[in-house]
Amino acid sequence: MPGQGTVEDVLRSLNFAQDVGKQIRDAGYVLDKTELKRLLAELTSAVASSKMELSLLQGVCEARDDELIRLHEALVYKGNLRRRGDGYYKTLDGRPYGQPYCSYCWESKQQLLHLHSRILSKDIRICPGCKNEYQAIRTPYLEADGMTV
Ligand SMILES: [Zn+2]
Structure with missing residues (x-):
């Protein structure tokens, strides 16, 4: 019977x-x-069966590696992000700039997803991940005035 890709499943086989x-x-x-x-x-x-369990275990390990990379990236950005309006922005010298990230995805899952303009609407931005919609006026693109980005 196939297991779940755990060390115990491999050992059982x-x-x-x-x-x-x-x-x-x-x-x-x-x-x-x-x-x-x-x-x-x-x-x-x-x-x-052992080979199959090892293959499943490899998949589990790779998924965890991906999660570690993502969490590391989130940690690196965490101190460099700032909320403004309804979005999160990268900062330079404490000043937010550039395209906004989805605040829901950042606050709930530490995922950085840029908001996209909704097709045929300049007033609505949408997150490609959670599909939350934001008012464009509350999530503007911020010029990096005088900044060297
Ligand atoms: Zn989102």
Whole structure:
């Protein structure tokens, strides 16, 4: 039965393979052909299951790596972000500038998503992630006046 990609799932499959080896040893390495075929089929199945569990575990590890990279990025930006109006902006010398980020996504998930102008509307900006809408007047593009960005 497939697991969830945990170390325990991998170990369970490997233990099963080990048990097959123990059965062969306990039989004194003397088995009739039918029994040998059965044990070999179990061993092959246990190895295949282990490979599948390892593959799932790799996926879990990669997802965590991605999350770590994202959290690191959020941490780097955290001290450099400032709320203004309904959006968050990067700052330079404490002054917000540039395109606004979605305040909902930043505050709830520490995700930096630029707001987009809604098609056929200059008054509404929309977040591509959470689909929240913002008034453009409350989330303007801020020129970096006199700043070297
Ligand atoms: Zn959002």
